[in-house]
Amino acid sequence: MTDVKSQQKADRLKAALKENLKRRKAQARGRQAANGPGNESGSLSVAAERDKPSD
Template identity: 90%
Template sequence: MTDVKSQDKADRLKAALKENLKRRKAQARGRQAVKASGNESGSLSVSAERDKPSD
């Protein structure tokens, strides 16, 4: 029984880490796009995105 619980926990952790990595990559692409355009006001949306609660 504990093996099933530990496997479920590991699966949830794996999924959470995968989503976190996906979100971080999207944020990095957004920062790169802002940097490439030379628009400094775009950095405000990145911090606002960071401060939003996750689902």
């Protein structure tokens, strides 16, 4: 019985994570569209700034 419950919980978690990923991808596409085509500003430049070594 416990194995069945843990499998159901794992399946619910998997589905929730999948939906979250879809939502985040849609948000990223929306932000990219708002920035305009060919404009690389946005989350990519923020990540690049974050990953630069500090002086």
